[in-house]
Amino acid sequence: MNTLEQTWMTHQISNQFDELENYNLFSSDTVLHEILKRYGSHDQPTLCEMGKVAGSSEYFQHGALANKHTPILHAFDARGRRTDFIEFHPSWHKWMGLNRQFDTHHILLISLTLRLNGWNGLHVFILQVRSNAATYVQTQ
Numbered sequence: 001m002n003t004l005e006q007t008w009m010t011h012q013i014s015n016q017f018d019e020l021e022n023y024n025l026f027s028s029d030t031v032l033h034e035i036l037k038r039y040g041s042h043d044q045p046t047l048c049e050m051g052k053v054a055g056s057s058e059y060f061q062h063g064a065l066a067n068k069h070t071p072i073l074h075a076f077d078a079r080g081r082r083t084d085f086i087e088f089h090p091s092w093h094k095w096m097g098l099n100r101q102f103d104t105h106h107i108l109l110i111s112l113t114l115r116l117n118g119w120n121g122l123h124v125f126i127l128q129v130r131s132n133a134a135t136y137v138q139t140q
Helices: 032-038 042-053 057-068 088-099 105-116 122-139
Strands: 073-077 082-089
Touching: 032 042, 042 088, 073 122
Parallel strands: none
Antiparallel strands: 073 082
16 A cells, blocks of 8 residues: 555544534523523523524635634834834724624713613613623623
8 A cells, every 4th residue: 555545534523512603502502592581581582593693604714714814903103103003804804893883882881871860770781781681691
């Protein structure tokens, strides 16, 4: 047998599962559904759509690339002048775009503003539940 044609196979792997992709991160989470229902959230349709997008193979790949290519700070230009520019991989922009598309990028700031202006209770709590649910769906 030619050594170039020889294939090395040490063993067959049978105790590993395939990567989960192309599934809805929100609709597959019954505990999150129950929490949102219990606290009167009406964000289930939005979170369902977001879970579908975030669970796609495209966004899994963007997540892996974003984790691999962390942001790079360019504090100075070639002449030593301060620039403070942060370079993001395009996959970071895809995830940030998803947050903007589903309005999850500013909810915590709104709830903080409401608290500073004297709002407490249910309105702030619902915003925090929505923010936490959206964050949870994205990080599964």
